[in-house]
Amino acid sequence: xxxxxxxxxxxxxxxxxxxxxxxxxxxxxxxxxxxxxxxxxxxxxxxxxxxxxxxxxxxxxxxxxxxxxxxxxxxxxxxxxxxxxxxxxxxxxxxxxxxxxxxxxxxxxxxxxxxxxxxxxxxxxxxxxxxxxxxxxxxxxxxxxxxxxxxxxxxxxxxxxxxxxxxxxxxxxxxxxxxxxxxxxxxxxxxxxxxxxxxxxxxxxxxxxxxxxxxxxxxxxxxxxxxxxxxxxx
Amino acid sequence: xxxxxxxxxxxxxxxxxxxxxxxxxxxxxxxxxxxxxxxxxxxxxxxxxxxxxxxxxxxxxxxxxxxxxxxxxxxxxxxxxxxxxxxxxxxxxxxxxxxxxxxxxxxxxxxxxxxxxxxxxxxxxxxxxxxxxxxxxxxxxxxxxxxxxxxxxxxxxxxxxxxxxxxxxxxxxxxxxxxxxxxxxxxxxxxxxxxxxxxxxxxxxxxx
Numbered sequence: 159x160x161x162x163x164x165x166x167x168x169x170x171x172x173x174x175x176x177x178x179x180x181x182x183x184x185x186x187x188x189x190x191x192x193x194x195x196x197x198x199x200x201x202x203x204x205x206x207x208x209x210x211x212x213x214x215x216x217x218x219x220x221x222x223x224x225x226x227x228x229x230x231x232x233x234x235x236x237x238x239x240x241x242x243x244x245x246x247x248x249x250x251x252x253x254x255x256x257x258x259x260x261x262x263x264x265x266x267x268x269x270x271x272x273x274x275x276x277x278x279x280x281x282x283x284x285x286x287x288x289x290x291x292x293x294x295x296x297x298x299x300x301x302x303x304x305x306x307x308x309x310x311x312x313x314x315x316x317x318x319x320x321x322x323x324x325x326x327x328x329x330x331x332x333x334x335x336x337x338x339x340x341x342x343x344x345x346x347x348x349x350x351x352x353x354x355x356x357x358x359x360x361x362x363x364x365x366x367x368x369x370x371x372x373x374x375x376x377x378x379x380x381x382x383x384x385x386x387x388x389x390x391x392x
Numbered sequence: 393x394x395x396x397x398x399x400x401x402x403x404x405x406x407x408x409x410x411x412x413x414x415x416x417x418x419x420x421x422x423x424x425x426x427x428x429x430x431x432x433x434x435x436x437x438x439x440x441x442x443x444x445x446x447x448x449x450x451x452x453x454x455x456x457x458x459x460x461x462x463x464x465x466x467x468x469x470x471x472x473x474x475x476x477x478x479x480x481x482x483x484x485x486x487x488x489x490x491x492x493x494x495x496x497x498x499x500x501x502x503x504x505x506x507x508x509x510x511x512x513x514x515x516x517x518x519x520x521x522x523x524x525x526x527x528x529x530x531x532x533x534x535x536x537x538x539x540x541x542x543x544x545x546x547x548x549x550x551x552x553x554x555x556x557x558x559x560x561x562x563x564x565x566x567x568x569x570x571x572x573x574x575x576x577x578x579x580x581x582x583x584x585x586x587x588x589x590x591x592x593x594x595x596x597x598x599x600x
Contacts, residue, residue: 324517325482333516342516347579349516350524353481354488354574 166242171269179271185215193217195239195267195274203229208279216273223261223278227289227315230276233265234294241265241274244291247301249309251336261288261311280311290315308334325356420558427471427497428553429459431546434470434494436487439477441504441536448539458546467493472549473526476536478506479519491526496564499553501545502528505535524575524582527567 169176189212196210196217206222206229221229233241246264258279265274280286290313291298302313303322310332313319320326324333329352330343342349433455437445449455449463464470467490479487491500502522505511508531510520519525529552532545556563569576 323482330516338516340515345579345583346520346524347573347575347582349481350484350519350575350582351573351579353484353519354525356482356485 166268168268169271171240172271182215187214188212190215193272193274195233195241195272198236198239199229199233202232216275218275218277220277220279223280223288226276226278227291227294230263230265230291230294233274239267240269241267241272243268244295244297244301247291247298247305249305249311249334251309251334253336255282255336258282259286259309259311261305263291286311287314289313290319292316308332310335325353327352327356416558420556421554423558424554424556428550431459431471431499431549431553432462432464432469433460434464434467434473434490435476436473436490437476438479438483439504439506441476441507444536444539445474445476445503445542448542453539453543455543455546458543458550460546467491468495470494471497472499472501474501474503474542475507475522476503478511478513479522479525480517481519482517484519484525487522488525496566499529499549500526501530501532501542501549503532503542503545504537505533508533511535520582524577527576 200207206225209220211218233239243266245266250260258281261278263276302316307321502508507522530545530549534541
């Protein structure tokens with residue numbers, strides 16, 4: 159982790175005479191100006207770009223899940239795109255059971271003042287798995303954990319994919335899925351019994367606790383114990 | 393206030409036929425007076441009720457008038473646990489451990505609708521009332537309750553403290569949860585909390 163710090167200036171890649179950013183008015187529900195990155199994606203990746211929609215002035219690009227990491231890497235690295243900020247990552251399931259689950263990435267290019275929404279459709283019945291963008295955006299770590307926790311979508315390549323909001327021993331399933339009952343699958347007493355049986359201190363690895371910063375300075379024998387996977391409080 | 397007539401806690405009643413002598417009732421009065429006016433709260437604020445609790449503690453409403461000068465952020469030096477806000481299942485073992493770390497004599501105030509009943513959060517993540525985890529002395533209704541509401545709850549707790557008698561040793565017994573279920577109240581009673589919509593197992597959101 160020795161990347162030199164480079165401040166990002168919003169709009170810095172735009173020409174000097176570019177118009178100042180302004181809130182657009184009377185935006186149409188469908189149609190309108192397409193983000194130029196969508197055309198660039200089509201040109202570069204061809205059939206991996208399935209569909210481009212413009213909704214409320216924002217561009218959504220549906221892409222092939224198998225090439226997602228490649229596409230995001232290119233959007234991040236290409237000098238003409240520079241999507242350096244992952245502002246959100248989530249998933250959508252629809253009430254129509256035939257419809258696939260959508261995983262959504264919200265990318266922002268600060269240098270070009272652009273916003274792009276990427277979507278991957280995951281067909282139900284097949285394993286819900288998509289490539290992790292953690293190697294590109296380190297901030298995707300907790301987004302992907304939350305998405306896994308709530309929807310059960312696995313992100314291949316994530317370094318530590320486990321539950322983040324619910325406790326790790328949570329057995330009832332994935333709460334934001336449409337087939338999940340609002341009150342959970344177990345009775346109230348059973349839910350309470352399971353929650354109380356959890357050890358509140360055993361949920362965090364040592365790295366997550368405050369000693370993470372000083373990890374390398376710890377005594378050798380403690381380092382050895384932590385590297386072997388020991389958790390606190392157990 | 394005062395809809396139901398209650399016995400005056402400040403009046404020491406001496407029943408000549410009872411087991412208590414004049415000296416012990418006087419001693420009870422002194423001890424209870426001291427305890428009731430120096431309750432140190434352990435604030436367990438998880439949501440918007442905690443904002444009202446902060447307002448109660450600040451200069452306008454001034455909890456210090458009730459001997460709550462010092463917020464005790466350590467359970468071991470606290471007398472009353474004030475649970476302000478909803479408690480998710482993930483926090484259930486935490487609040488129970490805090491309660492078990494507090495020393496006798498100890499009391500608990502459940503502040504607001506969510507802490508008392510789960511409130512509008514009748515879902516998979518929220519405990520339906522903290523009395524399913526720990527014993528509660530006073531419930532303060534409201535969403536969130538105004539500081540006056542909390543102060544009224546505290547005054548009711550003070551009355552309860554003032555009416556304790558040293559001869560009654562049972563009130564200081566530490567309640568142990570049921571060893572198999574780890575719950576204070578029977579599981580069947582907890583399951584009834586999800587009525588009238590039936591067992592949550594059979595309820596779905598989308599008819600799947």
